[in-house]
Amino acid sequence: MTTLMRAEIDETPEAVRRLLSGSRESIAEAGARLRALDPKVIVTCARGSSDHAATFFKYACEITAGVPVASLGPSVASIYHAPLRLAGAAALAVSQSGKSPDLLALFDAARSAGAKTIALVNVEDAPLAEMADSFVPLRAGQEKSVAATKSFITAAVAAIAILAEWREDSRLKAAIAALPDRLDAALACDWSPALETIVGAKSLYTIGRGPGFAMALEAALKLKETAILHAEAHSGAELQHGPVSLVDEFFPLLAFIPEDAATPSLVATANALHARGATIFSATAADVAGPRLPIASTGHPLTDPISIVLSFYRLVEAVSVARGYNPDQPRNLKKVTETV
Structure with missing residues (x-):
């Protein structure tokens, strides 16, 4: 269903x-x-x-x-x-x-x-x-x-x-105008290679930098609320200032790496983590060590993260269902949260 x-x-x-x-x-x-x-x-x-x-x-x-x-x-x-x-x-x-x-x-x-x-x-x-x-x-x-x-x-x-x-900004306007068609392509990106590992994880990190870090934050929240999976988002730089100590082959990472100025530093981080034996899945068009998740490139560094997070949404819904949860009704949550 x-x-x-x-x-x-x-x-x-x-x-x-x-x-x-x-x-x-x-x-x-x-x-x-x-x-x-x-x-x-x-x-x-x-x-x-x-x-x-x-x-x-x-x-x-x-x-x-x-x-x-x-x-x-x-x-x-x-x-x-x-x-x-x-x-x-x-x-x-x-x-x-x-x-x-x-x-x-x-x-x-x-x-x-x-x-x-x-x-x-x-x-x-x-x-x-x-x-x-x-x-x-x-x-x-x-x-x-x-x-x-x-x-x-x-x-x-x-x-x-x-x-x-x-x-x-005429270039950004053009990328936004073309974005709906690229989002259609993002829905077709196959992230299933990450499914089994994430379904079986007890905790994981999501990482990114700049606009991609905002999507890493969103991904961590969705993993927590729909898949009841502990996830923390970190900047690819801040990861090196302590949190990286938790990472091993049983602590997977999901990296959001759009095509922008931060790509080289994030690729270097992903490669270093892979070399240490970490399980890291990188959503990127760049060459990177370890499993690479396909993305629907949009031609602009500010629209790429939006395309990538839509591909992630397909994955997290599947993770939730595979872990035995109903993503439509996360426990202890309701649609409209009113706080004071």
């Missing part, structure tokens, strides 16, 4: 087509607002998978625009009621439901502190959407599985689409 999660993963290319078509004007408006504001800093408001989409935006923005992006903890506003100083800044909120009280409190505090606000929300009549200066509907459609997949990817695409409009 096909799980809801699998069906929603498979719908992702069409969801991205809806986003790029139906939210074209709101994406352009948000980009124009940032261009007029010329912020010296951007803060993000999000939790869970949405926070990983915000982290993806962070790296993309800092790499292409040189503008620092910082994640604000919602409790700063919802519990500590700390005054913020954000005049001249922009605030980006990312959410599937747009209704968690702590997120709303932080977004309201950022707005009151002088930030221009942008919200990426899937539920179009959500309170968060109504609060924002600029609102971009994600148009992923209803997501019945608890685990966010198509809404995560539409959030990541919307974030870099706004960036492309802001920076008037």
